[in-house]
Amino acid sequence: MIKKEWYLEYEINKNRPGLLGDISSLLGMLSINIVTINGVDDSRRGLLLLSETNEQIVRLESILNTMDTIKVTKLREPKLRDRLAVRHGRYIQRDADDKKTFRFVRDELGLLVDFMAELFKRQGHLLVGIRGMPRVGKTESIVASSVCANKRWLFVSSTLLKQTIRSQLIQDEYDENNLFIIDGIVSTKRANEKHWQLVREIMSLSAVKVVEHPDIFVQNTEYKLQDFDYIIELRTNPDEEITYEPVQSNRMFDENPFGGFDF
Structure with a gap:
């Protein structure tokens, strides 16, 4: 099966120790791989992801939207600006x-x-x-x-x-x-x-x-x-x-x- 790339960006509402670990664990449980991760400004983080099915991404978005510590700002197929934001840490x-x-x-x-x-x-x-x-x-x-x-x-x-x-x-x-x-x-x-x-x-x-x-x-x-x-x-x-x-x-x-x- 051909895997598909996605871009996830979220804004941190409540920064606490272990937040990134929780999100990484969630991605692991959904069998979604992290390709690249970086901060894209002072309060946002961007991730390039790799998934086998669209259903995995739908489930991920549903769960992330229940978390009060973050707000999902982008979850889409990556554009050039997204890739560069993750690569350079700025938009x-x-x-x-x-x-x-x-x-x-x-x-x-x-x-x-x-x-x-x-x-x-x-x-x-x-x-x-x-x-x-x-x-x-x-x-x-x-x-x-x-x-x-x-x-x-x-x-x-x-x-x-x-x-x-x-x-x-x-x-x-x-x-x-x-x-x-x-x-x-x-x-x-x-x-x-x-x-x-x-x-x-x-x-x-x-x-x-x-x-x-x-x-x-x-x-x-x-x-x-x-x-x-x-x-x-x-x-x-x-x-x-x-x-x-x-x-x-x-x-x-x-x-x-x-x-x-x-x-």
């Missing part, structure tokens, strides 16, 4: 109004890399936008995630090492297993029509594309934010405002283009 922050926007701060780079790597492993078209101020770690996180996902990354436009604006690819670079990185500021402020023809070719590929500064990108192209499958925001701290004021200065472009940006 990825998701925008309450825009469900495809996820927020990270700089000290969560490990979680961010893990999250993007799981996205990049998917086959077919995927369009991801990433927002953030200079030197916060956007490009480095994309490259690290590509390595984890076993994908070859290609800079279509970038300023990571030097300003890159490509107008053509060689034949093997059109491989749909490659990951294409586009800097929205560089492409919209410095590129020519040949570059844009290449960008349109890449956007039509059934491959993973990552656009840094998607807001600038969509302001100057036919693409829209609705075209993005995921939007990721990376900040130094939770209260940091992401602004594009520095790139609005013509003086900046004339004297030292992108000199203040470490994408």
Whole structure:
């Protein structure tokens, strides 16, 4: 019989010694295996479980709901956010109004890399936008995630090492297993029509594309934010405002283009 994974998360109402032991014993009596367990914030615990039948999970939920020491908050087939919450001990922050926007701060780079790597492993078209101020770690996180996902990354436009604006690819670079990185500021402020023809070719590929500064990108192209499958925001701290004021200065472009940006 094929076993099935489940994600259980509960909030601790009354923390007492032996609480986890009681729940582990209950799982054992129901022949449900614990795959992974971790705290997912100060008062919640998450578990990845393995069961042979759905009836085991129904019985588990029924019993847990009678316990006054905990409150079950999730019992479902695990989503990507659930797996990462157990792995890293914290939940990825998701925008309450825009469900495809996820927020990270700089000290969560490990979680961010893990999250993007799981996205990049998917086959077919995927369009991801990433927002953030200079030197916060956007490009480095994309490259690290590509390595984890076993994908070859290609800079279509970038300023990571030097300003890159490509107008053509060689034949093997059109491989749909490659990951294409586009800097929205560089492409919209410095590129020519040949570059844009290449960008349109890449956007039509059934491959993973990552656009840094998607807001600038969509302001100057036919693409829209609705075209993005995921939007990721990376900040130094939770209260940091992401602004594009520095790139609005013509003086900046004339004297030292992108000199203040470490994408």
